[in-house]
Amino acid sequence: MAKSDTDIPAGARRRLLALAQERGASLAGLSELLGRNPSYLQQFIRKGSPRKLEEGDRRTLARFFGVDEGELAEAREKSYGATPPLGAGWVEVPRLDIGASAGPGALPAGEGAFDAFRFSRRWLAEHGLEGARLSAITVEGDSMEPLLNDGDEILVDCTERPFRDGIHVVRLGESLMVKRVASAGGGRLSLLSQNLAYPPVSVDVADVDIIGRVVWKGGRI
Known part of the structure; x- marks a missing residue:
C-alpha cells in the first residue's frame, strides 16, 4: 500500500513533496533535473533512501523552487x-x-x-x-x-x-x-x-x- 502524505516524516522530505505539489512538478522530472534516475526522489521521499539529499542536489532544487537551501536539509544538518x-x-x-x-x-x-x-x-x-x-x-x-x-x-x-x-x-x-x-x-x-x-x-x-x-x-x- 502506498504511503499517504501524513505518513511521510516531517522535515526535508515533506517540504520537498509540498514544493513539488505547489509547483506541479513531477518527482521523476525533478530527479532528471538532478541527473538522477527517474525514481530517485520518489525513493527519497517515500522510503528515506538516500537518507539525505546531497548538497549539490539540494542547491539545484532550492534554485528551481526559489527557496532557501536549508529548507531541504534535515534538522540534524541544520544543527550548526x-x-x-x-x-x-x-x-x-x-x-x-x-x-x-x-x-x-x-x-x-x-x-x-x-x-x-x-x-x-x-x-x-x-x-x-x-x-x-x-x-x-x-x-x-x-x-x-x-x-x-x-x-x-x-x-x-x-x-x-x-x-x-x-x-x-x-x-x-x-x-x-x-x-x-x-x-x-x-x-x-x-x-x-x-x-x-x-x-x-x-x-x-x-x-x-x-x-x-x-x-x-x-x-x-
Missing part, C-alpha cells in the same frame, strides 16, 4: 548554530559531535549535539554575540598552531553577516576545515594556515561554504 535558550541569564550552546580539521580536511561523521556549554548572556552581549546562532566544535590537526591546537574547542558564530577576513569554519566539498579566510580578488578566497608548514590554498568563492566565524576558543593548558 542552533543556540537553544536556557534562562534569563544564560544560554546553552550545543557542542556538536564533529571536528573541523586544522590539517588537510576532515570528513564529519555526524552533526548531532552531545553536550552543551553554558554562556552568560551578558558575556555574549559584551562580545557582540547576543542572539547569535552559535555552536561549539573541536579542532583536529596542527595546521592552525599555535593559535588553535589539536583538541581545542571553538565557538562558531553561524549568524548571517557580511563576510570579512578572519578565522572561519568552512566546508570544501565534504571536508570541514578551520582556516584563516582572506579575500584574494577575482572571485577567489585564500585558505591560510597559521602553521607555515602548510601552504595557502586558493579556491573559487562558489566552491566553498563559509559555515561561520570562530569567535572564541577553549582548551587545556
